[in-house]
Amino acid sequence: MRRLLPVLLLLLAACGGSSGTHDAPPAAAPGGCPTSVRLTGVPASTVDTGGRLVPQEPPTSAVVCRYAPAAGGARSDLAVERPLTGGLDRLAADLQLAPAGPGAAVCADAGSAPVTPYLLRLTYPDGVVVVRADDDPAGCPGTRTDTVTSAQGRGDVLAASASAGTWTVPPLPDADQRCVPDRTGR
Numbered sequence: 001m002r003r004l005l006p007v008l009l010l011l012l013a014a015c016g017g018s019s020g021t022h023d024a025p026p027a028a029a030p031g032g033c034p035t036s037v038r039l040t041g042v043p044a045s046t047v048d049t050g051g052r053l054v055p056q057e058p059p060t061s062a063v064v065c066r067y068a069p070a071a072g073g074a075r076s077d078l079a080v081e082r083p084l085t086g087g088l089d090r091l092a093a094d095l096q097l098a099p100a101g102p103g104a105a106v107c108a109d110a111g112s113a114p115v116t117p118y119l120l121r122l123t124y125p126d127g128v129v130v131v132r133a134d135d136d137p138a139g140c141p142g143t144r145t146d147t148v149t150s151a152q153g154r155g156d157v158l159a160a161s162a163s164a165g166t167w168t169v170p171p172l173p174d175a176d177q178r179c180v181p182d183r184t185g186r
Contacts (some may be wrong), residue, residue, distance in 0.1 A: 086165075
């Protein structure tokens, strides 16, 4: 038994010291997208945004991460990682969304209909901000970081930007909405 104890301790240390079922942090793809995400989480940002979704200055680079549709709090795997090659000068202004007020209803991601998660990974000289928005067929809005939540959804913007490879704000639905503060054509 004395000989087995060091071997058992070594095996226990190699396995993380626990017999529980803890998830290891997901690996990152080349552009910094996590290889998978849970529908209920947002990776931590390392930049102080001053209570906003993103800082007011443009990022030095941006990558949109699109994940496979999933439902019910499941883990979703990375489907597309797309660096944005233009429009970063407009990105900060387009994401200056009002934070959700106290008690505001922002949908939870644990429904039964599949949603397509998107992350926007923004790099700044002093760190990274990660913004999360989903393409949700139920129409459940919400855009958030690990510390700030807005009731306004931007899943459509992240989907369009991932397709175009540049920061893209979809056109307004009709000419009467030209003064919508979160769209171009103000």
